[in-house]
Amino acid sequence: MQFALQDLQIALGDRYVEVNPPGNDAPNITLQIDTLTHLSEEGFSIRKEANRIVVTGYDEAGLMYGTLELVEQIKLYGLEGVKPMVRNPYLEMRGPKFNIPLDVRTPSYTDVSDAAQYNIPHIWDFSFWKDYIDTMARYRYNYISLWSLHPFPSLVKVTGYEEVALDDVQRSTVEWKENYNLMAIGFDAPEILENVEVLKRITIDEKIEFWKKVMAYGKRRNIDFHIITWNIFDYGTQGKYGITDDRNNEITKDYFRKSIEQLFVTYPDLAGIGLTTGENMHGASREEKENWAYDTYAKGILDVAKEMPERQFKFIHRQHQSGAKEIAEKFKAVVDADNVEFLFCFKYAKAHVYSATKQPYHEDANYLEQIEGMKTLWGLRNDDTFYFRWGAPDFTREFINNLPYEDVAKGIYFGSDQWIWGRDFLTKNPLTPNQIEVSKHWYQWLLWGRLSYDPTITNERFKGLLAHKFKGINADKLFSAWQNASMVYPLTTGFHWGSLDFQWYIEGCKSRPKQAENETGFHDVNRFISLGVHPKSGNQSIPDYVKMVSNGSTTTLKTPLQVSEELMNVSNSALNVLEEFKATDSRELQFTLNDIKTVSFLGKYYAYKIEGATYLALFRNSNKKEYQDLAVKALENALDFWKQYVHQAMLQNHNPLWTNRVGIVDWIQITEWVKQDIEIAKQ
Template identity: 80%
Template sequence: MNIFLNLIDLGGHNSKTNKLRKNIYKTTVLLCLLQCLLFFSCKKKESIVNVVTLSKAHQVTFALQDVELALGSLYRLLDPEFADKAEIVLSIKELDTLKPEGFKIDTTNNRIQVIGYDEAGLMYGTLELAEQIKLYGLDNVKSVVQNPYLEMRGPKFNIPLDVRTPSYSDVSDAAQHNLPHMWDLNFWKNYIDTMARYRYNYISLWSLHPFPSLVKVPGYEDVALDDVQRSTTNWNEHYNLMAIGFDAPEIIENVEVLKNINIEEKIEFWKSVMAYGKSRNIDFHIITWNIFDYGTQGKYGITDKIDNEITKDYFRKSIKQLFVTYPDLKGIGVTTGENMHGAKAEEKENWAYETYAKGILDAAKEMPDRHFTFIHRQHQTGAKKIAEKFKEVVDAPNVEFLYCFKYAKAHVYSATEQPYHENDNFIEDIQGMKTIWGLRNDDTFYFRWGAPDFTREFIKNLPYDVAKGIYFGSDQWIWGRDFLTKNPETPKQIEVEKHWYQWLLWGRLSFDPYISNERFEDILRSRFPDADAHKLFSAWQNASMVFPITTGFHWGSLDFQWYIEGCKSRPEFAQNLTGFHDVNRFINLGVHPKSGNQSIPDYVKMVSEGNTTTLKTPLEVAENLQKISESALKDLEDIHDINNKELKFTLNDIKTVSFLGKYYAHKIEGATYLAWFRDSKNKEHQELAVKALERALGFWNRYVNQAMLQNHNPLWTNRVGIVDWKQITEWVKQDIEIAKN
């Protein structure tokens, strides 16, 4: 609106003229004020958005907070009696189109209705509504019907409860830094809220022997542990891969008390955590490895011997007591084999039945109205034998029996198809029963990952008919609070928020694998308004593919056999004293069987014989790594002048991983030419190998320098030991000498 004040110069300065001038000025000002009043009174005001919820469930109240944030000051919650006057109505209704946890958003009849099959469905529908409002505005909310693609979606969380009751991951920096956070209710609330928004609906806590830290078992009361303790020992680099010896005297006898708390207070703490999870549609499961007696200190004659009847009785009563103590605990899971001293498969399953199976059957009989879940990992025993032995559990009316299978070994970032269930005839053996597919990520600990196309394709390729769901997580890492970042947030971010995009992708796409890339790009645009979202999406996806392309070619299937961010494994698998995967190991280690890649020895044999292949040759893999890394770096050139701290960290990670991709590209190229030279004795191939490995060194240096801008290193891991990028640099240099000599 433009208002022009034309003041007339009548000439002269006598009193009459001045009086006239003042009258004209006053009249003009009054007219201006009147015009302003008319303008603002006629201007359309933004309407208050009235919201009504017909459910008082905690899950729905939680999701409504996001709607309120999205609408800001326009949000107003009305009582249910005013539903006919509301623009947004939330309700629960069993529609033919909906399944448990499913929802419908209907935008017809000039109002938005969110209908959930149940409280969980209404929560997810309300979260979807909040996201649409945030991304596109209230007027652009779209109708949608969604049902969960996978029924169970959860993290694998190796939990360090106490030095006396360790997890598999305790001998590591990740566990030692995170042990205090496991007893912090604020951590768990933040973690649970985040996982609920990403559509996860259960949390599996993995431990070697958690009972002394969680329950007081009738007849074994003195086993229960007061306080939370952490060891102050000077840790060794490597410990037994079967988790034996975590109670060595130097570990147990040198401790600090992190929290003064008795067992009754511990129980109340975990009751609160599980109840909070329930309020976000998240169940808790406890899964163990066996047989471990950590924390019992030999009391009552308990040992880790498979034929100890006292131990069997103690375990059986511990399982039952878990469910008696924790009303919101959903299930228990068992792994046989790690510490069973060479027992036969039948002996292992007999022990598991006498302890875990009978324990949950005791609980199920005592609480017939409660529904339980029993998870048996198909780990070192055949599925058919398990089903036969545990028939009573399978047939129990209030117990759901599930298998669990390590679907991608330790590296979900390897290939979108996996062969291991086929190799074991697993699907045929379980005869229509359901399984949880274990998706292990022992790859991305430092750097933020985000490739929707890979995640979507992976999930769609899961054997769906027998799939109950997935767990996604690590054995080398504790997804607690970030401790690697220089100049971190205060308080330090929880890991699932630092790595938010990775966790969002696996959660959301497990719920709905048909979410488009456009939606993810819009989420990036909303989170990082300073960046070109399209360029960021593309750069992040390309850089993230460095992980599966490299690991799909250089295949060490287990966590101690390959860690890509450090180019390391345990020394024995690297076939040297350092654990570094040198150029020789890149020549002789095979490829992932479903990657479509050709190994270096097979390539050399092929070219020497003048044959061809439909597989991706090593040089084509190297070229692909070069291409995606260069593309990511090119996209980053158009994202600059960044004030957002998280975005700066993210861009640094993308650049760092792009340099890592170029390192592996040149390393694969150099290894290929070196193997070719050894076969052909052609000096030109040797020269090409040396040049490629010199370029690899250059990009390794850039990788380390970029990574060190914002990360602490060295890092002590439980599976491959100490990862020291500067030390590894010296080993990278040696690759050049190997090629020269």
């Protein structure tokens, strides 16, 4: 409440009065907790009684959210314009997926990338977590999930395995390769571990105190911490005590089981543990995977649950490379434990939340039938927007409202495997050096957090927030331009569907080489013909369109040329609005306008690329020269707009960027590949 009251005092300014006794004529604000109301946990109400405003929370978290809502209304409408409301959270759990680069010896999936290497020291800086947690609380997130391949050596001292615990924070100085194993194997290669620098001198005991402090601070903002792992990885153990990644190794099983228990013994504010089976369990059947997970993670959580019967725990099991029904049966003892809440986690949109507002993958897996009403965290992966600021409230709201909800939705996590949402390192001449990413991308993170708490928030509220942040601008026009430009992402990815992160990255038009079906990883015009569409996008693929044209039939789907036209329309609409904005002294606004312009050029590139690919496919099918001419013309236009995209992007962003899933994204190099599309069409 001190956190929320500080914001309230700032909002009230000179009108702030610490004590305002009842009966005084001045406006009076009363903040109270009342569990005997129609509110639920984290819920709040705001009501007006004559000159009195009463904020009621079901609990402290609800009162904090209610006070933050009051603060926002005062900023936007003034004290006199505060509107009564009642709100309960739509989704109970709302949190980021944070792949955490703790140390070269205990890496995350994302560690072999610029984003991770830059952020290792910031992970051990409390000022980062303070800013991050405060920001996420204002956006209504209430938990943080830290994802690591094997975090235990950097976080705990395990009884019987004390020498595994790691002092200091290290980073490799190796000359990294471009691409590493997609299953996160080999991150402990000799050249990586033998060439290191010490970033911070710190003992394991000091590390433990650091993370206790971070978790306690989160608790004071209604934010719980969960640690989620992939398995079986033994990074950081260096073979001590005979620990290996062999699933039949009884020492390894014992080490993992005791590590799970030790996490909760060490960290009183740790809310839960989560796991993934299968990433490093080659050749194992589903049953063998779950047997190992039960013998380690399940037994570990049951040990500590029995040891601390007064404490509540969450146990998260991803349904990934395994089956939900088998998991539920195997982990029945955990499901039935009085003080353990068992949650499933499902990769709802594969790696691209910005693809379509409806997703088919839970349906394809008969997932809802398998879990039989058990609660789920829907995984919303954003491996699309790393450079540019995104903001489409209509898309976000519709997406959230389409999530399977009744009886099954516990909440969401939103985050990336190609990115560390730590501190910004891409911006040239930033307004704030080392700005936290969730502040740079404030609108995107605010939308997913606030709309997950309350999907009824209207666009008028978001326009109000834009008007307050960017004084003097036409908020309606900025809202429209930003939303239109942001739709470039789902319109393109909904048509050109590489479902996993290594299969498609839109800001670089790249994947791994194998998935691009060439040596570079660039998705050329041939790949735009051959790659299919998102199953729920309502789009028609290029091969199906060519067949339709050939046989003279029709379709209710959006044809490739209609997708191209839609991309052109949203991009032109954004660019037309931007022309009305004058030069500004606000660097934050200038950064935002530049991103909108950049993404609009990218949208026009993809519009022409899809058009060119469509005509090229028609030419190959019919051998009609006019189709080839149209393809060449479209791809020449695509090249023009790719060049404009690169020019605009590099005005304020560093290039190239090394990512862990699609390798090096070098816009200058990619330009040469874009040129080759024209030659492909001419030939």
